[in-house]
Amino acid sequence: MSPISKSNSKTKSTIQDVAELAGVSKMTVSRVLNNDEKVSDKTRLKVKEAANKLHYRPNISARRLASAKSYFIGLLYENPSQGGYVSQFMMSALKSCRQRGYHLVVDECEGTQVEKLTITRDLVEETRVDGVILLPPFCNNIEILNELKALNVPYIRVSPDVELTQSPFVCMDDYQAAFEMTNLLIEQGHRDIAFIIGHPDVGASRLRYQGFLDAMRSNKLTIPPEYIEQGLFSYKSGLSAAKALLTCNNMPTAIFASNDDMAAAVISVANSLGIQVPQQLSVVGYDDTPIATTIWPNITTVKQPIEAMAEAAIAMLTTGKFDQGLSDKLSDLRHVLDFELKQRDSTSRVKS
Amino acid sequence: MSPISKSNSKTKSTIQDVAELAGVSKMTVSRVLNNDEKVSDKTRLKVKEAANKLHYRPNISARRLASAKSYFIGLLYENPSQGGYVSQFMMSALKSCRQRGYHLVVDECEGTQVEKLTITRDLVEETRVDGVILLPPFCNNIEILNELKALNVPYIRVSPDVELTQSPFVCMDDYQAAFEMTNLLIEQGHRDIAFIIGHPDVGASRLRYQGFLDAMRSNKLTIPPEYIEQGLFSYKSGLSAAKALLTCNNMPTAIFASNDDMAAAVISVANSLGIQVPQQLSVVGYDDTPIATTIWPNITTVKQPIEAMAEAAIAMLTTGKFDQGLSDKLSDLRHVLDFELKQRDSTSRVKS
DNA sequence: CTGAAAGCGCTTACAG
């Protein structure tokens, strides 16, 4: 009574094998596999048991060929230079797709607006993806969004800045993360905290800045104007900001940079000025990119929930259980995922 | 009699459409598509024309279902922490696969040796990949290589250190790159050049070091023993090495670090000691990882031909035109790809 | 709630 022995060894079992073992037709097996409601619980159970017993795994290619669905999800991004952000997201999305029997098709959307539209259209019409994920900053390209809508393909945006009522999206709470990170510094005894703002074109810059401001205010701490520097997210811009901050009259005891590259620059400048991090200066960054754990001291930073974002996006796209713009309410479209504060070696309690 | 009009607009054309337009059978079209020799040049041409006219693209799923091939290539790696190396390779492999109608299945091989073997076996038996690519350092796992051989699936290793006569592999000439990079420094007038060796367990470390030594020797330059430091490829190890090098009696005018992380550390230490890079000290790295272009000054480094390696590996695996261990000659198994010297801002001509 | 038939777009063997 062990059908396992055979199917376990060489031959891969098919829907036909499962049907026979369960004593039903292929059709019924197919229904159970696709979560069709119209199957009796009893039958459903029988089929599931048989499938498990045989270690049955549906053949995606056959599925794809027979059905209208492609079992492909598209991932579109604009700029790969964001230090691993794209690859991190891709790795996670890949994993989620595999678990669900889907495949990920990744495409870089570069060039002129016309070329971007062509790439997007090809992905939908040639590859026939069942859904598309748009990474920032590409997800703010309104023409693309409209095209996708016209093509009638579901899409999810990741951390968008604009048109927040138009389509579902996943994001993290940048404001809250900056708020909490600032509080962390304050709890460590810091009062004189400087801030380097991120690139003005990126929406998250504003939110991070506001979170910082509100945390300071709620602790009744004042911020001298010379403690605020405008950066551009680049290491180089962090260098000039840090120089200004660390050579002003009343040097801060902590600097909050809006991303890790700029935080790394702060540490470098501090180094060259003979200021010890974290003994004389605490530094925090944002993003938890590789550089945060490459340089020494490792940077205390905010870790974006990239893996969870990818998983959530794939889940929404593959189950089809989300309202593609059906609701106007932001709360129905927005999926906020939890961030994490990574406390490392670039911060310490202030010495009094 | 114009099947074009219909198939050109919305409906995707199939092998049947191509066959009709060319006036042959589906079988012949299939043969042409798969580069079967046994088709007359005349017919071949007709078919190719028809296919082009219809913008025909074979349906991979149908192909996969009907044939013994899976049109999947597996990519196995062990350690994702190598700062983007895996993702860079993956991106390139993805692209090459897409062009050939293949799909890439990426898997991290972690855990115990038994778990690694299981993951590898699953990839071959479940996903039925047509070939496997093994990234370093995973490609040096001999048990895995034997398992793959037993499973009878072709595999290509990337920059392996061991068993170089066992299977085809792609690599770059680490020795030559280090040799040329050293020469570049010498041409810029440097004579006092220090070297930070890479991790002792990695084969490339030895080759890079040897390339450096031979370049120095061939220029009749001597290397005082205090100019050689052992590193571990980590930023932190670069820090200690740099401190030793920059505080010794006769400070070098250039430091060659065996990777970018350590080169970044050298720059950081130089900064903190008030030594200007590149005016007083030239620094070069190796790999061209993101950190090389993140920090300031940007690091002069050796760019590995990751894209070309990925393309070569995929090409070998998909055309099946390589000798899977048929030859004992290293030259037949080894595919050496060209590196590139990236001259940036961390080096300059020595002032006399 | 369940099933028999047809077909998705290719390729594999078998003829000729």
Added chain:
DNA sequence: CTGAAAGCGCTTACAG
């Protein structure tokens, strides 16, 4: 060198 037939493992209508 070329083709007619069967089939890969699923799903989509269509019945009942």
